[in-house]
Amino acid sequence: MKNKIFHRLLQTIFIIFVSVSLNSCLTGNLEDLPAFEEALITDVKFDFRYKDETAVWIDGQPTVKVVVLTVGDKVIDKVAGTVTCTLTVPPASGPFTSEIRNQVSLSSIVGKFNISTGAGIAPLSNAPVLGVPGDFSSARQYNVTAANSASKTWTITITALKKP
Secondary structure (H helix, E strand, O other), X not given: OHHHHHHHHHHHHHHHHHHHHOOOOOOOOOOOOXXXXXXXXXXXXXXXXXXXXXXXXXXXXXXEEEEEEEEEEEEEEOOOOEEEEEEEOOOOEOOEOHHHHOOOOHHHEEEEEEEOOOOEEEEOOOOOOOOOOEOOOOOEEEEEEXXXXXXXXXXXXXXXXXXX
């Protein structure tokens, strides 16, 4: 009997706690925040990924290594919606051998872009999906959509891949 009363008391306390916790103190008249209106690309980054046969996972598969490419001569024209830049491949070292370094090309790099707060980005035509190895050997276009639904088409052009 005491056990049942104790459990009923705990259930009642739990129900009161949950109903108080889920209530909001806000009653309205809150300031409307502006929707972000910019559909900009503010920075571009590129890398090359390769399988390192000298380091394997538990399942025996080689690990994937990332080599960051240096972005130089970068020009971001917010009015025209263009980004032009050059890329430089770092020197071979460690598992990034000369043989692997020679495989780096504009047709197999990974693009990553910084865009406006609250915006989204989507590839157009044959542009590669960002974050996945793709072909940047020619100009590529992306549509950036701002949080307020305004959109802008951007053209990304890599003018050279340098291997000093």
